[in-house]
Amino acid sequence: MSVRTRFAPSPTGNVHIGNLRTAIYNWLFSRHEGGEFLLRIEDSDRARSTPEAVQTVMDALEWLGLDYDGEALYQSTQLERHMEVAEELLRRGAAYKEDKGGTGRGEAVVFRMPGKDVGFVDAVKGRIEKKAENLKDFVIVRSDGSPVFHLGNVADDITMGITHVIRGDDHVENTFKHVAMYEALGIAPPVFAHLPMIVNAQGRPYSKRDGAAYVGEFQAQGFLPEALFNSLALLGWSPGDDREVMSREELVAAFELGRVRSSPSQMDMTKLLWMNGEHLKRRGLEENVAGFRQAMERAGRLPAGTDPEYFKAVVACMGERVKLYGDLGEQAGFFFDEGYAYDEKSVQKRLMKPGAMEVLREELAALEGLEVFSAESTESALRALAERRGGGMGELVHPLRVAVSGRAVGPGLFEMLEVLGRGRVGARVRRTLERFGG
RNA sequence: GCCCCCAUCGUCUAGAGGCCUAGGACGCCAGGUUCUCAUCCUGGUAACACCGGUUCGAAUCCGGUUGGGGGUGCCA
Numbered sequence: 349m350s351v352r353t354r355f356a357p358s359p360t361g362n363v364h365i366g367n368l369r370t371a372i373y374n375w376l377f378s379r380h381e382g383g384e385f386l387l388r389i390e391d392s393d394r395a396r397s398t399p400e401a402v403q404t405v406m407d408a409l410e411w412l413g414l415d416y417d418g419e420a421l422y423q424s425t426q427l428e429r430h431m432e433v434a435e436e437l438l439r440r441g442a443a444y445k446e447d448k449g450g451t452g453r454g455e456a457v458v459f460r461m462p463g464k465d466v467g468f469v470d471a472v473k474g475r476i477e478k479k480a481e482n483l484k485d486f487v488i489v490r491s492d493g494s495p496v497f498h499l500g501n502v503a504d505d506i507t508m509g510i511t512h513v514i515r516g517d518d519h520v521e522n523t524f525k526h527v528a529m530y531e532a533l534g535i536a537p538p539v540f541a542h543l544p545m546i547v548n549a550q551g552r553p554y555s556k557r558d559g560a561a562y563v564g565e566f567q568a569q570g571f572l573p574e575a576l577f578n579s580l581a582l583l584g585w586s587p588g589d590d591r592e593v594m595s596r597e598e599l600v601a602a603f604e605l606g607r608v609r610s611s612p613s614q615m616d617m618t619k620l621l622w623m624n625g626e627h628l629k630r631r632g633l634e635e636n637v638a639g640f641r642q643a644m645e646r647a648g649r650l651p652a653g654t655d656p657e658y659f660k661a662v663v664a665c666m667g668e669r670v671k672l673y674g675d676l677g678e679q680a681g682f683f684f685d686e687g688y689a690y691d692e693k694s695v696q697k698r699l700m701k702p703g704a705m706e707v708l709r710e711e712l713a714a715l716e717g718l719e720v721f722s723a724e725s726t727e728s729a730l731r732a733l734a735e736r737r738g739g740g741m742g743e744l745v746h747p748l749r750v751a752v753s754g755r756a757v758g759p760g761l762f763e764m765l766e767v768l769g770r771g772r773v774g775a776r777v778r779r780t781l782e783r784f785g786g
Numbered sequence: 787g788c789c790c791c792c793a794u795c796g797u798c799u800a801g802a803g804g805c806c807u808a809g810g811a812c813g814c815c816a817g818g819u820u821c822u823c824a825u826c827c828u829g830g831u832a833a834c835a836c837c838g839g840u841u842c843g844a845a846u847c848c849g850g851u852u853g854g855g856g857g858u859g860c861c862a
Contacts, residue, residue, distance in 0.1 A: 358862060393862065448860070456860050473791070482789050482858095490860040497862050520790065521857040544792075545855070552855085579798090582811095586799055590810045609799080612855065616797045619812040625825095669824045679823095694822095730821095745821035757823035 351383025352511045355409075355416070356423075356501070358390045359401035362562040363408040365615065366516060366546045366554060369580045373543060374514045375414045376581065376603040386508055387416040390423045392500055397424075408563040412573050413596060421508060423500055430495040433503040433533070434488055442532035448487060457489035459498075459529060466524045466531075471512070471541035472608040478524045486525060498522060502529045505538060514541040514605070517612075541605050544584055544612040559617055570643045570674030572631070575624040583613050593626045625671035636673075637663050643673035649681050658683075661767045665759045682753045683768070686775070694756035695784065698746045705785045710737070711748050712777045721770040723762040730762075751780040 353374040357367055378385040389405070391397035409416065434457050437443035442462075445455040461484060467477030488499040495503075501522075505513060520542050530537035548558035560566050566576050578594055586609075587594070587602040594602070628636060637660050644650035650659070662683045663676075670676050682688035690699075698704065714729045715721070730744050737743075745761050752773055758764060765773055 360862095390862070451860075453860075458860090476790070478790070484858090487860045492860080494860085496860070501862085516856095517791075518856055522862095524790090542791090547855075582798065584798090588800075590800080592798090592811055611792050613799090614797060616812065619798065622812055629825095667825075671824090727821095741821055749822070755822095759823085761821055 349511060351378055351381040352509050353378040353514055354386040354388050354508060354510050356388040356390050357405050359397045359405050361401040361404055363405055364561055368563055369583060370516055370543055371414055372580050376599055377605055379600045380603045384417040387420040388504055389420055392423050412577050423504060426504055429507055430500050430503045434499060437532060440532060454491035456487045456491045458485050459488045460485050462528055466528050468527050468540055471539055471605040473542060473610050483524060498525050502526050506535060510538050512539045517542050517545050544610055547612045547614055554615060570672045571624050572627045575627040579620045579623050584609050621671055633664060639673045640676045644677055647677045649677040651684055654684060665763050665767045688754040690754040694750045698750045699784045704747045705781060708747055708751055708777055708781055711744055723766040726765045727762040752776045
């Protein structure tokens, strides 16, 4: 039988990374097996399930490239089907009606636990069993006629022909109930695989206060989907060899449920950032240019009418100094802003030194006389100047860097000069001389 | 309380009885390259929770302890 997995989120408006990781494992497993990956929207809680919330889920899946087969199934449309299953259970004597707890609210449908031990082989945890005396009957249809989670979940999985249920660890208790329901129905249960939780530094469930907890936040910070995908895939699973930076295809090829770890793991933002840098290198310049541009525009740091070639040159020049699309503005904003700020410490160290202004003036003179204004020509001009003055290159490089960029760190000076161009460099040095020259 | 699950460097992990004086990655530290930072290269730091048992031999198997998590709804 061909594999069918599903991702069954309740649309609550946010997609937590734990759920996202569950979606990734379902997707990875079904793609690896050449099976299907389905989407079910568990919107039975009508109050919280808005169209916007559903869209948020869809957007997250699309961003990560988690394509699902067929149409999404909305649980709210399956009411009749749920009732059929409840009827069937009643018919088989596996359920009964009762005012459980004597609430006076009328009769609910209660599932009867089989009176024997229930167990199953979890694909990641191995065999799990529970004694009959620890299994209690439970409500599957409320006295108001609405189905309870367990009923809907099992009925829908049957309807959808799900062969492997890959879900969070918090569902293992439910699984005893679900397995019992399958057995009562005379249907072979699917394979269950329970994924350990993603926890914070305190070992508690990863939440908002532990850093970015929802997909949208990673997206907003400029993380690459393939980097988040890769990191999450490796959180609880590994290919068994030493590979870490992997493409979607490599992950699909290597993924096995049996290699999923059964202990909880902690998200490491530092490693995610590194991973992002690795995937950035793997993307082409053009793609990165587009990504950086989008982030810059969103941050309002890219003036309208910026020459595309200039922008591209800046990105190429920044090279691997930036690990996140969202960080370009902070690190290279001066390229696009003539009103760039001067870093106070750098000014003190490089421009307020005795003779610094004189050096800048000499550099300006040397650069302005150049026929061609390139990295090579500016470098040889300054080397010649250094020779004449008898000092080191550092004495020339540092003040000039601060003068044209306002900061002490950045790309190679000569590369930077070429990208900025003669006009900007001249104007910036002059402005610096006026401002700090006394 | 009861039930279920989990336990290797700070973090992510490899390890399915000898290949382990425990390997890789991130981070961190040191050195190299260099005009700064980043990259890159080299080296280093750091772990089998504890106690028993099985075995010629245990990170690996078994039991217990401790610690952590999950569940215990006419929530999902």
